[in-house]
Amino acid sequence: MNTPRREKARAATIDEIKHTALTHMREQGTVDIRFADIARAMEMTPPALYRYFADRDELLSALIADAYDDLGRCVAEARDAVPADDVGARFMAVAGSYRQWARQDPQRFALILGMPLPGYAAPVDGPTTEAAQRAMSQLSSLFLEAQAQGVLGRPRLRDVHPAIAACAEQKHQQSGVPVSAETFQAMLHAWSSLHGFAALEAYGHFDWITEEGRDALFDGHARLTAETAGLPAPRTL
Structure with missing residues (x-):
């Protein structure tokens, strides 16, 4: 009876540590974290955090994996809310969800898709890599859907460098x-x-444009991106 209770308590503490770390990032406007700051906010000693995470990098890896999973979930939900045979509209939904996720949580967006953190190296083939692949596959899957349905056209740019062809x-x-x-x-x-x-x-460089204007600009940008990539125009929105 005691073991499940201890496991629940440990899981709750891990969630609180991650929540505290994210709160610190958002308040400080940084994606870097220190155990000392987290421990102080949680009224713990820094050594106590090592019972839950081996070091700062392990905590960062957990936060990065969580962020990728959340991004992937949001994008997948937006995509799956649109009929499967309307690939163009599904692309617009995915694009809009990606944009909204970045707008609503710029610190997490920076954590996974911004400048690399000094001194941090993601574990090779670890949870961050797997989570990133799951999240990013939401976009590539649309091209595969369009190809399978016979509606994928040739992209506007057809010259491919040998290095890209090898990839x-x-x-x-x-x-x-x-x-x-x-x-x-x-x-x-x-x-x-x-x-x-x-x-x-997400980082404020379009703040000089009204929100209505940004929405219109993004709509045109996403449509142009889809058109040049060979994706079909959306039938519905």
């Missing part, structure tokens, strides 16, 4: 799903394009 081949071997090099390149262009807009807005 495409490597991904093909890993996933077993054939995607042309030019479409693989279009996927990367689409993500980097949407990410650029989301980052500019």
Whole structure:
């Protein structure tokens, strides 16, 4: 009877540590954390935190994995709310969800998709890598859906550097799903394009434009991104 109770108490403390770390990031406007600051906020001693996380990097890895999982969940829910046969509208939903997630939580957005943290190295093939792959696959899956439905067109840019073609081949071997090099390149262009807009807005660089104007600008940006990538226009929104 006591073991489950101890496990629940431990899980609750871990959640509180992560919540406290995120609160500190948001209040301080930084993605770096110190055990001393977290311990002080929780009225604990810094050594007590080592019972739950081996070091700062392990805590950061947990926060990064959680953030990727949350982003992936939000994007997947937005995508799945749209009929599967309307790939264009599903893309717009995914793009909008990605943007909203970044706007609502710029610190977590910076944590996973901003500047690398000094002194931090994510574990190879660890939870952060797996969570990132799950989250980012939400966008690439739309290209695969369009291809399977026969509605994926050729992207506007068709010249592919051999280095990108090699990356495409490597991904093909890993996933077993054939995607042309030019479409693989279009996927990367689409993500980097949407990410650029989301980052500019999340960090205040579009604040001089009204919210209505930003919405219209993003709508056009997402539509242009989809069109140049070879995705079909949305039938519904």
